[in-house]
């Protein structure tokens with residue numbers, strides 16, 4: 654589904670594009686190269702690639718999976734994509750460790766509590782590029798900036814890109830339409846880090862806000878982010894995302 658000149662939505666269980674459980678998976682079209690932001694719950698995310706083909710995108714141009722964080726609905730497809738396509742995986746140091754060594758192991762959660770089994774089964778794979786705050790990733794003629802935004806997870810990354818349609822932010826599960834946030838039971842999330850993570854998104858003049866769940870918007874994205882920032886500044890708990 655084409656959203657702007659350079660942004661496509663090619664995975665989403667909630668919107669019925671791909672199997673239930675997939676987060677919103679966006680494709681950035683850099684012309685000669687493509688980047689997929691998160692890659693869904695399926696360990697073989699062929700359905701996302703099929704959606705790309707339907708949208709006129711050449712899957713052979715897929716060069717990057719830009720991971721926002723290592724939760725199964727975002728990261729289960731990483732290993733298969735790396736094994737079967739010329740794809741490099743980019744993630745923050747903390748999320749890369751979780752992807753390679755296991756999320757629960759990285760967070761020192763042992764034994765596996767009831768309900769956490771999904772976090773134990775993310776296919777393991779090594780990231781190709783470790784992202785620091787402010788790093789730039791070239792995808793064809795686009796330049797994407799990685800912003801470290803801890804909160805939903807300690808290693809969450811948001812991705813910023815300027816296109817002719819405006820300034821676009823892919824916020825993963827860090828901040829959503831209407832200023833919702835997603836706080837999970839510690840240590841999966843870091844409530845203490847949320848204000849500093851969101852502050853990285855302050856004053857960015859975001860037009861398009863493309864979170865990994867719920868609604869997205871093509872304009873005034875900054876206003877939704879500012880709602881969450883403002884709630885933390887007032888020492889109030891922002892609205893929580895109603896489902897995963």
Ligand SMILES: [Fe+2]
Nearest residue numbers: 722724805826
């Ligand atoms: Fe998540």
